[in-house]
Amino acid sequence: MNLTLKIWRQKDSNAKGQMVDYKVTEISEHMSFLEMMDVLNEQLVNSGEEPVAFDHDCREGICGMCSMYINGEAHGPDRGVTTCQLHMRMFKDGDTITIEPFRAAAFPVIKDLIVDRNSFERIQQAGGYISVNTSGNTQDANSLPISKHAADEAMDAATCIGCGACVATCKNSSAMLFVGAKVSQYALLPQGQVEAADRVKNMVAQMDLEGFGNCTNTGACEVECPKGISLDNIARMNRELMKASI
Amino acid sequence: MSGFFKSSIGRKVAMALSAFFLMFFLIMHLSVNLLSLFSEDAFNTASHFMGTNPLVQFALQPVLIIGVVFHFVMGFILELKNKKAQGVAYAKNNGAANSTWMSRNMIYSGIAILAFIILHFIDFWIPELNTKYVVGDMSGMYNGEMRYFHELVEKFHSPLRVGAYVIAFVFLGLHLAHGFTSAFQSMGSTAGRKKALQNFGKAYSIIIPLGFIIIALYHHLFNNH
């Protein structure tokens, strides 16, 4: 199929960017979206132009590196997938596809479609861990039974890949799904409860400091999340913070 | 605890708490107004009680005012903060793909409701205060009759005003359609995501505004001879 691409080009974080139109031809419907971008870039390189910079790595939907806003949706129109798993069969011959970087004040653009997600790193560093030394002298793993239900729910929260689609999608650029998932994973496990109060306070404080917006419960993040992280995690974080503050 | 209400989540909780109070107030208000459909006397008695009881006037009423003002002011503050958090706007954004119109436009339904409340203040509340506390007439009488019912009917004479009321209540419905369950979520309860409460929320967000609309239309159509 033949497509018109409207892509955000921006030289570096200080430059002013703009949308630029490109044409790609003979795109197979079996290609992934990023392979289509590879075709475009090969085309640009061969004609001596600078290729479009975009983040990607594992290309199997787990590393969380890829991050495009495609036709007005994070990771494009398909559900439960990252951009690398989005296939061109979701589009039709002759389509115009708008491709933008994830937008949020806390995710400044580095170049073209690449954004800086270090704000997520700093939130994790503020408390996204259990304070246990990796000494190997911990107690036997089975000396602490954990209900299957809690373990499964913690696992569901822990599935977050930190891609930032929730922030990009949210009209308020709120990071609460991301933070809620991490807070939840540890709050659900007995190992995590010792530090639960400090963790949620510190992580939320850092989240606010980074300039993420406020959750207004539109639920868009949950829909666009490639891993289907539930809004329940935000509710749990709210609860955890209330508990920690009283 | 003061730190809590400065945090993003604390503000959500504060919004939700004020919302719960306002949603409760709406039930109260509608209940009193509904009386006007059935009995002039009952309506007058209830109105007189609400208008003169010191507890209502000097305890509940200030709380209500603070609640309303807080909900609006905080709503605007959060909206501004959120706008700032967004940074550059998308060239193309397909919000309808993942969320309801109501949830994305609380600020606009809110502004519509604010406009209505201003109108409502001018219509009812300011004259009320004037009569009771400036003129000092606490009798609730006018020309030898209880005045409340007549005042109500009088106000619904103008089709313009009735039209404005109807539109405002449609916006209230839209606001509640998201706000009801959202408030639960903000309070840390997942109940708002369960079918039962969602249905209740839907019903609430339809019935409350519809009740007010019916009252306005009823008096406009049948009581203005």
Place this chain on the structure above:
Amino acid sequence: MALDSKVPKGPIKDKWTDYKNKINLVNPANKRHIDVIVVGTGLAGGSASATLAELGYNVKAFAYQDSPRRAHSIAAQGGINAAKNYQGDGDSTYRLFYDTVKGGDYRSREANVYRLAEVSANIIDQCVAQGVPFARDYGGLLDNRSFGGVLVSRTFYAKGQTGQQLLLGAYSAMNRQIARGKIEMFNRHEMLDVVIVDGKARGIIARNLITGEIERHSAHAVVVASGGYGNVYFLSTNAMGSNVTAGWKIHKKGAYFANPCYTQIHPTCIPRSGDYQSKLTLMSESLRNDGRIWVPKNMDDVLAIREGKKKPTDLSEAERDYYLERRYPAFGNLVPRDVASRAAKERCDAGYGVNATGEAVYLDFASAITRYGTEQAKIHNINNPSDAKIYELGQKIVEAKYGNLFQMYEKIVDQNPYETPMMIYPAVHYTMGGVWVDYNLMTTIPGCYCIGEANFSDHGANRLGASALMQGLADGYFVLPYTIGDYLADDIRTGKISTETPEFEAAEKEVKDRIDFFVNNKGTKSVDYFHKKLGKVMWDKAGMSRNEAGLKEAMAEIKAIREEFWKEVSVPGGSDELNPELEKAGRVADFLELGELFAKDALMREESCGGHFREESAEESGPQKGEAKRDDVNFAFAAAWEYKGEPADAVLHKEELEFNDIELKQRSYK
């Protein structure tokens, strides 16, 4: 230089404990004055960084991604082995040790593997304490699954995302140390050289991938944990950015590179669909428990299927060739990865591949669905169930077992695997070879260590499922942090290493010159053009089966591609900005050297072992006819190559492998 593996004396089960008791330690006050650089922050690098920082060292960690959480360890699906014996099925440290050595086709270092098995149980304890949500049973205790090639259930897992959860565990431990200031994290940085001062590794040259700035970083020791080099094939299940650069740079500065030809080719990947393909996706090995692998018996059917005139479901049982069941009646579809992969290649090379590229075989669940369906009908007391009913009941069971994999397959291929057989083909997955290290995990450069997939030691010629995660974490949490102390104990009086020295200057100049060459070269071909070309040679001639003539050709062809690359490569953009093409150019340049050494190693190893199959070394007669033939008399050694300029001139050093606790046997699956 003679290779000294530094394996401690004594009985195998006491070696590690005794050794730990005797090695030098650095006292806590002195650790504050010692810096360690860790390159790569996957399971091995991440866990090492966290542990070293906890011990008190100042750690500088480097990752080319924007976060340690994105390292490709995250993509491991199945699980992690540990000799916990929670299932009471007779597992033990010895058994895990034995399985790993045997699975590696007797080409790993016994003492290292035993240590790996020994610390494996600790890993699980550690990860649970960190909050890794392993699967549990209804009693709240940890659940296990079994994996190929072993007789016990010892694999711990977190849904199909075990690698992700373990990596996030190590990442969280890192975050705690980053917050304390004990780890300085350099995201979006790539190591481009190691700096050797007075014969010791004392720092690295790294490029800030955002600004393009070339930075000097000094330390008392350098740890390379940069993963495997499967991307030398261009197409693999590795991440797009996975590369050999860090490992190759230290190789060029004196670290021997061992067994580069040992590559694991995983049999159940989604086939390539066209030339544009950038990456291959793995489907868990567990599918082979219920799927039957086949191709059509008759060439007419193959062609009809390729042209779309026939569907695979149109073929009767008699028209199908279940070649694994035919060739290996004892193990059938459950032969080890290397055997299954070669058998698929054999059929496709013979022309029986079932998709347009001719490189796909069927993995069919129809029998399993019928079998489960019939069983379910009995359980539910349904008499004379219709075929449709049986199918429906069976599908439910298959869905419960493999639902997520089926869904993933459907997303990628756009075919419903419940209705039509899946298509699979082998793909490069893991590299057992890597930088040679001694028992301390130190390379032949003093002060330069190599851990995780990047080193060579534990998996021999073939890795068992669920062992990669185990090795990465064992190295990072429990081995390196101890052994590095033995070396650093001599460095407590060294003080800060200056970066203002001729050695740093020279290394930096070398790096800058190369980058300048790339951005200024007036070439005509993209980096990918060369990478794809290299990949094709590697796959065709040094892939699943190798022969002398092909490997010689491969060496010559790779050399030619390399020469063309240095003339014709075109890299748009500048050096002082974020430039993905420039990053790729540097990586591909190193792959172009490694590829040739790879072929040379494969050529030298005139035996078949594990993932390395030499056509000349196959059983010529008897029931094992055509199967891999190992040569323990001549090749029971690890091949460590010393860099001498051109890869073809590399000098071989042999580390003879001694097996005192395990008897060498031929693997048989007939």
